[in-house]
Amino acid sequence: MPFAKLRVVALDCPDPFALAEFYAAVIGGTPAQHFEGWVDLEGHDGTPLAFQESPGHVPPTWPSTDGSQQFHLDLTVEDMDAAEKQVLALGATVLDAADRNRSWRVYADPAGHPFCLCAE
Structure with missing residues (x-):
């Protein structure tokens, strides 16, 4: 319980x-x-x-073969391309967004924490 x-x-x-x-x-x-x-x-x-x-603070490494990403946040969005433009304008960086056909893309916030934009 x-x-x-x-x-x-x-x-x-x-x-x-x-x-x-x-x-x-x-x-x-x-x-x-x-x-x-x-x-x-x-x-x-x-x-x-x-x-x-x-x-x-030391940002996690993503992906890391000798460490851990520690955690990440998944954020659901309606329009992946529009959301990507907005998070990049706010200071995020791309970690893994090359495959435009999958339902998620990976970014780092300004402090280096990984987060994903996920299609609804």
Whole structure:
């Protein structure tokens, strides 16, 4: 029997407010800093996200044969090409989007965390 529920997914990063602004532009919501080094993304649909300051943050490697990507976020979109243009304009980088016929493409957010844009 479960005894806990997921409260939030927190991403380590060098600048919590900047990364919260990136995700606010992608999935909606408003960054809210309730205490130093921690920013919540409030008022969006879906799983709660937060961003924690980590001055020594080292982005995961994707793909990695000698390490781990740690985790990634899957974001559902209606128009893959339009969503790709928007995330790139916001500072994302392409990790794996060469196969335009599959239902997902992989990017890194400005702090280096991998995420996928997935077709509905």
